[in-house]
Amino acid sequence: MPIQHGIWKIGDHPQVLTNTTMASEEVLEDLIFKDISILNGNWLLIARQVYTDFGKPLDLLAIDITGSLIVIELKKHKTPRDVVAQTIDYASWVETLTSDRVVQIYEAFAQKFQLPITNFNQAFIDKFRTAPAEDEINSSHQMVVVAAELDASTERIINYLNDKANVAVNAVFFSVFQDGANQYLSRAWMIDPGETEERAINIGQKGDWNGEFYGSFGATYNGRSWNDALKYGFIAAGGGRWYSKTLFMLKPGDRVWVLVPKVGYAGVGEVTSPAIVIDEFIKDGKQLEGHYHTAAEYGEDDADYCVGLRWIKAVPESEAVNEVGLFGNQNSVARPRAEKWKHTVNRLKSIWGIA
Structure with missing residues (x-):
């Protein structure tokens, strides 16, 4: 079922906040760009609107401490089939990236958006308190669909890819609530992100676990x-x-x-x-x-x-x-x-x- 959120203001009588809409998913992308912890505080954002070799711009690209790359695609009014297919298409490009290319992508991103740290190694150390291991960069990848609305069709497709095709894909659903002049953003993951991380690592390694x-x-x-x-x-x-x-x-x-x-x-x-x-x-x-x-x-x-x-x-x-x-x-x-x-x-x- 599609996820539904509700927020109540506590008082003598609980007051439900009005569910409203975001001006556009570009606004949501800008919020995530400014603070990646809106999605996951354990990710480092390394690209925004970066063009793939197919000539299409990928919305956002992040990396975690294991070197796993995370393809983040905003729904932007596309149909569920379109957005999931687009995300998989981008992932097929991300899978080919060498560690050198990942470094170049981050440094171009840092310069374009005037980030305080333009060196990839330093940004990685600043975020994770450890240096990146070259042979682990892009050793696996994950896909995340970000949606202002999470419909039943998207949920069915993503569940099928996880359960039957063993694909590391997840979805995040956001709701916006109005309280007078203030707006609040709530977030829910469709699948525990830890499960997606482990699935990505296991897929990337392509082997049987020896029990150790x-x-x-x-x-x-x-x-x-x-x-x-x-x-x-x-x-x-x-x-x-x-x-x-x-x-x-x-x-x-x-x-x-x-x-x-x-x-x-x-x-x-x-x-x-x-x-x-x-x-x-x-x-x-x-x-x-x-x-x-x-x-x-x-x-x-x-x-x-x-x-x-x-x-x-x-x-x-x-x-x-x-x-x-x-x-x-x-x-x-x-x-x-x-x-x-x-x-x-x-x-x-x-x-x-x-x-």
Whole structure:
């Protein structure tokens, strides 16, 4: 069914706000251009009205921390069939972009719209607090249809593409409400965007998952300590829901191979407890060397979360395995399907003598 929104003003008697229309979808595009978090705060906008090699302008193009490119197409009064077909057509062009071309597209966009940061690498670091990995840029892509109205036909087409064709496409529906001289914008995703992100990664890798989880224990931006992880048996992520949410994929009994970014693989462990906020993890008196974001200080969304592990093999950073050809990913936890991941697990098993 098409999604419907309603907003009520709280008072002695709840007052429903009048649902109105946006002047045009160009206005919505301009709002998203000014603040991409209207769609997703974990995206970096890298292009607006960029012409494809087919001679047609793509409305908006974004990138996330994994290097996945997001094709954003506004409906602009097109029929559902037209807008979805157009979005897929643009995605077929985006899939061909090299990392160099992506950099050029961003820098042309930054210069045209006089953005404060015109260098792609610097913009990526400023947004995600980590440098982009060249071999991950455009390793996958997603499609998002943005509509002022989400009709039943659009919903049916997008559901079919996700369920039957395994296509990473989603839709966002916006409503505008009037309260006197003020207007308010509300947003709803048709499908959980996390599902679309994972679908895009899995499609991009085109392989079977070997049942082994990948974990990243980042310590650069807030001073987490690998020594803490070794001593108390855990991995952690936080600083925003995007970073911590993948920890919740892990369940007791799962096995996870842990990379310390820019250092190497430093451990493999069996999950003993699901993700919990750091405040709960340290309440029994654990003395941590590193600095962690507690929910009490930073709020639950930006707090660090921990997953308990029984280390099967864990080594100090000085003994971490860092070889050319090993898998790397910006996600805190992932289920990689790439051949490189299978090679990585087999190589680490050999080095560490693990069956």
